[in-house]
Amino acid sequence: MKRQTSLACQCLAKNVAPVELIRAGQRQPATSHSHRSSLMLTMLLLMVLALHNSACNRAEQPSRKKSTESTVVVEAPTPAPPAPATSAPSGALESLDGALKGLGSGIQSSSTLARPEKVYADETARRLNTDEYGRIYESDFLSAKDNPLSTFSIDVDKASYSIVRRFLHNSQMPYQDAVRIEELVNYFTYDYPKPTDTHPFSIYTELADCPWNSAHKLLHIGLQGKTVPMQNLPPSNLVFLIDVSGSMEGPDRLDLVKASFALLTKQLRAIDRVAIVVYAGNAGLVLPSTSGAEKKKILDALGRLEAGGSTAGGQGIELAYKVAKENFVKGGNNRVILATDGDFNVGVSSTSELIRMVEEKRNEGIFLTVLGFGMGNYKDERMEQLADKGNGNYAYIDNLMEGKKVFVSEFGGTLFTIAKDVKIQVEFNPAKVKSYRLIGYENRMLKKEDFNDDKKDAGEIGSGHSVTAIYEVELGDGRHGDGKTDKLKYQTSEVASSATQSNELCTIKLRYKAPDGEVSKLIERTVPAQPVALEQASPTFRFAAAVAEFGLLLRNSEHKGQASYQQVLELATEAKGNDEEGYRAEFIGLVKQAKLISEQIVKQNTDDSPTQKP
Numbered sequence: 001m002k003r004q005t006s007l008a009c010q011c012l013a014k015n016v017a018p019v020e021l022i023r024a025g026q027r028q029p030a031t032s033h034s035h036r037s038s039l040m041l042t043m044l045l046l047m048v049l050a051l052h053n054s055a056c057n058r059a060e061q062p063s064r065k066k067s068t069e070s071t072v073v074v075e076a077p078t079p080a081p082p083a084p085a086t087s088a089p090s091g092a093l094e095s096l097d098g099a100l101k102g103l104g105s106g107i108q109s110s111s112t113l114a115r116p117e118k119v120y121a122d123e124t125a126r127r128l129n130t131d132e133y134g135r136i137y138e139s140d141f142l143s144a145k146d147n148p149l150s151t152f153s154i155d156v157d158k159a160s161y162s163i164v165r166r167f168l169h170n171s172q173m174p175y176q177d178a179v180r181i182e183e184l185v186n187y188f189t190y191d192y193p194k195p196t197d198t199h200p201f202s203i204y205t206e207l208a209d210c211p212w213n214s215a216h217k218l219l220h221i222g223l224q225g226k227t228v229p230m231q232n233l234p235p236s237n238l239v240f241l242i243d244v245s246g247s248m249e250g251p252d253r254l255d256l257v258k259a260s261f262a263l264l265t266k267q268l269r270a271i272d273r274v275a276i277v278v279y280a281g282n283a284g285l286v287l288p289s290t291s292g293a294e295k296k297k298i299l300d301a302l303g304r305l306e307a308g309g310s311t312a313g314g315q316g317i318e319l320a321y322k323v324a325k326e327n328f329v330k331g332g333n334n335r336v337i338l339a340t341d342g343d344f345n346v347g348v349s350s351t352s353e354l355i356r357m358v359e360e361k362r363n364e365g366i367f368l369t370v371l372g373f374g375m376g377n378y379k380d381e382r383m384e385q386l387a388d389k390g391n392g393n394y395a396y397i398d399n400l401m402e403g404k405k406v407f408v409s410e411f412g413g414t415l416f417t418i419a420k421d422v423k424i425q426v427e428f429n430p431a432k433v434k435s436y437r438l439i440g441y442e443n444r445m446l447k448k449e450d451f452n453d454d455k456k457d458a459g460e461i462g463s464g465h466s467v468t469a470i471y472e473v474e475l476g477d478g479r480h481g482d483g484k485t486d487k488l489k490y491q492t493s494e495v496a497s498s499a500t501q502s503n504e505l506c507t508i509k510l511r512y513k514a515p516d517g518e519v520s521k522l523i524e525r526t527v528p529a530q531p532v533a534l535e536q537a538s539p540t541f542r543f544a545a546a547v548a549e550f551g552l553l554l555r556n557s558e559h560k561g562q563a564s565y566q567q568v569l570e571l572a573t574e575a576k577g578n579d580e581e582g583y584r585a586e587f588i589g590l591v592k593q594a595k596l597i598s599e600q601i602v603k604q605n606t607d608d609s610p611t612q613k614p
Helices: 002-014 018-026 033-059 110-114 123-127 159-169 181-185 254-267 295-303 313-326 351-362 380-389 400-409 411-415 448-452 497-501 539-554 565-574 583-608
Strands: 149-153 201-209 217-225 236-243 273-279 283-291 333-340 367-372 394-396 417-428 433-438 459-462 466-475 504-513 521-528
Touching (some): 159 181, 159 380, 159 583, 217 417, 217 459, 217 539, 236 313, 254 333, 273 313, 283 295, 283 313, 351 367, 367 380, 417 466
Parallel strands (some): 236 333, 367 394
Antiparallel strands (some): 201 217, 417 459, 417 504, 504 521
16 A cells, blocks of 8 residues: 555656556556555545646646747736726727737737627636725815815826726626726816916816705816927827736737837827836836837837736836936926736835835926726726826726827827926805815815925826816805814904905915926916806706716715716716717716616615515
């Protein structure tokens, strides 16, 4: 028995085929009952070992990629399951296949990328989901007397909308914390007046009834950035920083990254320069800084990229900034464009360490744009924070049409900053306003003292970008506060008599800096307390209100009041207006999808509830 067991161990250790050991055992004479029993036990053990080896071989098949001069290659883990990308808006749009020429056979056409096949490595991968979204603590109503100042940084990020779209197209309701309402609202362009003075943006305001709470009003604030013509844009020094680790393998990840950057490459001028840095287990320079006139050379470098390995994100960011600094263009657009799922797991990988690095480089005049790809192991919170601290913007690309929106339709806004550290401070008149709440922007709130502090970082506005903020307001005499706190013993805060006599609802102040400036400039506007009925409000107001209401429903907000998907559909449909790109029509389709999913959930919960006995 010991001999047979020893042979079995040798089989396992040396990876000898178990059948050979069985044959060896069969050649031994079966002279006794105990020997026959021993042989039977050994054969049983070998069968178990055979099954074990088979399972191990399946689980340990290496995913090795052929080494090329343009890749950092290491073994790739089993990729996380890709969720299906979504189809493009109906208005979109011309074919994008031409933009993919030169990338090689590894890149699929736009029609293929729009609907990748849903493939899972195994059942474990199907169940495994390590997406991370930062917790959002929704803003409450504040007394206009006790808290007259509301201060926040503007936000032009739009990633949350694309993430929500992907969930809904996958017949799933999005995680509540994946829904940032300000990003849903800011996904769309609005009919704001263009700036006419020396400031880089205009200010638009409107006050009308709140659709989900008849006792409240909505204050709509819109900023419209000036559009700089393409020929007048400063030269760009860009570094494409591309995650080629194993988790980025798939049609909705690295293939989509390459196709999206191909679209951007087509927009480059001869005065622009591009370098390509990749990272997996290590970081490497794929393409030195190259003129935008050499498009084939850039596209060839993109086409050779392959996925495989762990993710040394910190090392990649550090190298990308080093390359950007070596090719720095004074007075130009110096920017790193990071494309990743955010799943860093090698080297500098903590969010706090990465943020410190990004903040340091921001002060050297190199900005960071962050593009998210994939789902299943997506790190949304990290991506948003990196873009925020890197004086850049954050988008999530779930299909090639979104890549077109970011890199073609909104090329200037994505890559060229016209104003940085833009802050808004609203002072409400307590003689006209009882309470108010800012819808969204929870992770953009600032202290009131931060508004005048030019050292405090805030958001950026790109060429042609618009920014929208919406307050829900309870009108009335709020001079006596909300009664929730005791009166102060050592001081009083009396409301000025001028507040009662004034017809002003609030005063809006904005501070901003030039892209290369260090001292902020101030803009100030007042808003009259003259609300109109919802039906008389502009299409801009009503469509933005519909998007905000949609966000409240997706988040199941305690402030959603009488909100409903049907009301959102009616508002959005009536206020759709000009929709050349088809994005508003697509939004209406998403609302219908969410309505159906919500109804199915309610029905399922009803069917699953225990029958009540009479």
